[in-house]
Amino acid sequence: MITVNPYLYFNGNCEEAFNFYKSVFEVEFKYIGRYKDVPQAEKHIFQEEDNKIMHVSLPISSQITLMGADNTEVHKGNISHTNFSLSITADTKNEADKLFQKLSVGGKIKLAMNKTFWGSYYGIVNDRFGINWKISFETN
The missing domain is CATH 3.30.720.100 (Signal recognition particle alu RNA binding heterodimer, srp9/1)
Structure with missing residues (x-):
């Protein structure tokens, strides 16, 4: 695999x-x-x-x-964390909330955790290091 x-x-x-x-x-x-x-x-x-x-x-x-x-020097170039997100699918709603809360410390919440129209529990946070995280729990 x-x-x-x-x-x-x-x-x-x-x-x-x-x-x-x-x-x-x-x-x-x-x-x-x-x-x-x-x-x-x-x-x-x-x-x-x-x-x-x-x-x-x-x-x-x-x-x-x-x-x-x-x-x-080996990895020369500008670092940009704006053109991707790391997507985490949690096993439970509580786990999703816990990860979102921890990752948001010192960061910026882009979309608070909430139930979406497509049926997921979902949120987006940019952590204090500039990494974008999408946290979800599949409720269906």
Whole structure:
């Protein structure tokens, strides 16, 4: 089976963001590595020597792992979190409310959790790191 895992890039605050997501989803990191820990033989790929995150993985379900890194020379370019959303379908209405509430701390609620015309319980929040989240619970 093919899986798709979101990979998020940050401008130096990846660790802060992933500690936040760790508390939201109440799970532990599978891996967290820093650029300074890259073996000398691989420094030609990642030349950074600091505490920035080279890779972090956080399993948020049995099928999905949220991954991330700090933007560096290797990943040159502007970071924009405006052209996508992460969509989470909760198992219960209470779980949907809990995730939405936690993700909205310090962020901006775009659409409060509410029953929709298509039958879902649904809301949209932009978290304090600029990531768009769509939270839903299928009521049908």
